[in-house]
Amino acid sequence: MTLTLEDTLKWLHGFDATVTAQKAYLSELDTPIGDGDHGNNLARGAAAIEDALGKQEPADLTAALKTIAMALVSKVGGASGALYGTAFLEMAKASRETQEVADLLAAGLAGLQKRGGATTGEKTMIDVWAPVVAAAKAGNLTTQVIDDAVQATKPMKATKGRASYVGDNSIGHLDPGSVSSGYLFSEMLKAGVT
Numbered sequence: 001m002t003l004t005l006e007d008t009l010k011w012l013h014g015f016d017a018t019v020t021a022q023k024a025y026l027s028e029l030d031t032p033i034g035d036g037d038h039g040n041n042l043a044r045g046a047a048a049i050e051d052a053l054g055k056q057e058p059a060d061l062t063a064a065l066k067t068i069a070m071a072l073v074s075k076v077g078g079a080s081g082a083l084y085g086t087a088f089l090e091m092a093k094a095s096r097e098t099q100e101v102a103d104l105l106a107a108g109l110a111g112l113q114k115r116g117g118a119t120t121g122e123k124t125m126i127d128v129w130a131p132v133v134a135a136a137k138a139g140n141l142t143t144q145v146i147d148d149a150v151q152a153t154k155p156m157k158a159t160k161g162r163a164s165y166v167g168d169n170s171i172g173h174l175d176p177g178s179v180s181s182g183y184l185f186s187e188m189l190k191a192g193v194t
C-alpha cells in the first residue's frame, strides 16, 4: 500500500497523542535500565511535531516527513531524538522515489541502523523496526506482530545504548524505545496504513 500525506498526518497525530498519554509509563520503563527520560523526551517531540505541522500544512508527503524529522531532531534530547529523527529523514528522502509503505519503513530502518550501529537482538528499537519492516514487505503486518516484537525485548540483554551499561540487569525489562516504536506502528495501522 502507498502512504499518502493525509494518512501520514492522521498517523502522527495518533502517535503524538499516545506518547503524550503514555509519557509517565515510557519514562518508568526507562528507569531501571536507563535514565528515566524516554517518555519526557518523546512527549517533547510529540508537542514539537504538533507545533510544526500546525504552523503550516505540509505541501506533500516528503515535506511532512521532513517536518516531523526536523521537529524530532531539534527538540528531543537523548538517543531517541536522533534515532527517530534519522528514521523520518530517511523516509522523507525515500519518498521522492516511492510511496510504498514497506519501502519507506525499510529506508527508515536502514537509517536507524546506520546511525545507531545496532542490529537485532541488542534490545533496542531495531528489535521492533526490523520485524515490522519484514512483515510490511510480506504484506502481513498486524498488531500481533508488533506486540510480539515488543514483548520479545524483555528477555534480551542490552548491548547498545544506555541500557547496555547495566549489563545482565537489563534482562527482564521491556526496552522503552521498542515500546514507543510499538506505539508508532500500532498508530500507523489505526490510521489505516498497512
Ligand code: ADP
Pocket (backbone or CB within 6 Å): 030, 034, 035, 037, 038, 041, 042, 077, 078, 079, 080, 081, 083, 112, 115, 116, 117, 118, 123, 124, 125, 126, 160, 161, 162, 175, 176, 177, 178
Ligand atoms: P537516552 O538513552 O539518551 O536517554 P531515550 O531514553 O530517549 O534516550 O531512548 C532510549 C531508547 O533508544 C532505548 O530504549 C533504545 O530503544 C533506543 N536506542 C538506544 N541506543 C540505540 C541504538 N544504538 N540503536 C537503536 N536504538 C537505540
Ligand code: MG
Pocket (backbone or CB within 6 Å): 030, 034, 035, 036, 037, 038, 078, 162
Ligand atoms: Mg533515557
Ligand code: MG
Pocket (backbone or CB within 6 Å): 035, 037, 077, 078, 079
Ligand atoms: Mg537521556
